[in-house]
Amino acid sequence: MTIKDIARESGYGAATVSRVLNGQPNVSEEAKNKIMDVVRRNNFHVNSNARRLKQHSSTGIAVVVKGSKNMLFSSILERLQSLLAKTGYAFLINYVDESADEVLEALRICGELRPEGIIFLGGDHENFKRSFGGIGVPCVLLTSSAKELGFPNLSSVTTDDAFAAECAIDHLVSLGHRNIGILGGYVEKSYPAARRYMGCVRAFERYSIPADRSRVVASKFSLTDGYSAMERLLDKRPDITAVFAMSDVTAIGAIRAIRDRGLRVPEDISVIGFDGIELGSYLTPKLTTVRQDGEAIAARSVSLLLDAIRGEGGPAHEVIPFRFFVGESAKPLELESPLLSERAD
Amino acid sequence: MTIKDIARESGYGAATVSRVLNGQPNVSEEAKNKIMDVVRRNNFHVNSNARRLKQHSSTGIAVVVKGSKNMLFSSILERLQSLLAKTGYAFLINYVDESADEVLEALRICGELRPEGIIFLGGDHENFKRSFGGIGVPCVLLTSSAKELGFPNLSSVTTDDAFAAECAIDHLVSLGHRNIGILGGYVEKSYPAARRYMGCVRAFERYSIPADRSRVVASKFSLTDGYSAMERLLDKRPDITAVFAMSDVTAIGAIRAIRDRGLRVPEDISVIGFDGIELGSYLTPKLTTVRQDGEAIAARSVSLLLDAIRGEGGPAHEVIPFRFFVGESAKPLELESPLLSERAD
DNA sequence: TTGTACGCGTTATCAA
């Protein structure tokens, strides 16, 4: 069943049928009625492959998600979906491994599926520098600023990672901690990890705490990687009294590792996370964390992308405010803790 | 950039390029190498719209996810994605609200995008009965058996929900509990919820425990709904000593509610979940739960769907084995607990 | 082993 069949059966030409189906002007009411009648009778739908082939695009927006274990990404993804559903765009999700090249993947998607725009959920600046030039459609990068990259078709929406991390360290220091471990992403590769680390260093400098790389362990953002990163940290620096984890899932993995060593959170080690996933406040202790505003990030991203697709406005780089959430997983350092003296033996 | 460009640049004809790109025989090694060289240099990808137009196939495989808060779904989804990525199918995810009609949504998707097959992650039998007849492509329903529905193009992959729930109750009873609450899905609407409830009733009957609806509270599968369901349960039946939650996220929400009432898990109230999400064993106490084998469910679903798309074999209804995971969130009932007598006052 | 040429179903252009 094609447009030609409809044409024959309705007594009109294929072009007129096409015009009717696309709601174009210059069609008589009579033609419209007759044709729609035949269309409905045959339960006909246009072949979207042919349509897209002709129109050099699809009606879809592709989303490339880097690292699928990150619960913040899940919630942003869900929000994006519901926002885009209203616009009538199809929604093509592609997960890539945290160590994969998301821009090459996007290039493949562009070649194959011809989306009208792409949203990157996480991304590595190196990959963008290397290959983003080959992408022609409007894109938005989330959780990592693309300002310095300077591509005309790449916007970004981020949290102020450096400042947020600084707040986290401030909080720990204000509780009396100076021996602070950092569980992070890969600073050399991940922009947000680098920014968050920079914020930590800035805070350390203000308090004259040596920014000692032996207290930093890099890991992917997942429960299991958080767990093993914390194990390594405890091996390297058993003297730490507090940990800043660069994602909530990392923090949750870390808390399990701390407990499996027979230590308590927050009595022996305070933990601060980053992201502010819903789950955090269901845990005991409630996770102290930096709350990124996932809803606003999703909303602004969609707005920027749709504007760009419509050709309105150039690339923009927005920073969404965060909030520091004080839970129960970080508490004042007790200098005379019996456990501390034990461990000093 | 089309195969004609590649043909010109490599000195071969378009047909040969096409043959190389599709791994067909009757191409010289030399041609293969030269052509692939040009392809890689130009980062060329075939236009899937044109390919599919020609091959009379369509856009890919659609996935309709019912209720996005369910972490088991997230992990199955991720697994599906990576399995389907290898097959070269595009992957179209659509989330619908837990109260929406997923079959109507699928009908819309069929008309617009012409997927070759659909995977339903969760689904309501009523909706299938009402409208599934309009769907022509092969489908697989996950986590809910479609056997009784009897559609020729609808397979299903499930866990034995009734038996699994029975095991959970068995475990609680073996720990001495008889006053057991149930936090469930909507038994009238959700097939798995109904099956799990049936398993509970069956176990109750074996132990001559009255299957009392006052100890059952229905809720969606999410943290916040688990929380409020548990609150209602505690209001209605403050005498319960154990709870079986029909999903892990529900259980996690419930645990928070229990603690916010000043009670302890598992000392005052034992909790068993359902699903076996990775997170469960990172919590304290580790969640006792029924582990559904998400990986196997995803793998079998893809296999059944691809077979059906190839026209091999009729609808199948598979049951994937589960495992009961004994964590720390359910413990033996202490009859002489001081708290119990307190509450008996 | 390779190339030419046609058709897949649609939309856009132009002429009627």
Place this chain on the structure above:
DNA sequence: TTGATAACGCGTACAA
């Protein structure tokens, strides 16, 4: 207001 026709990029008989 309509219809004939030429693309869109690919796969594949068929011919070479």
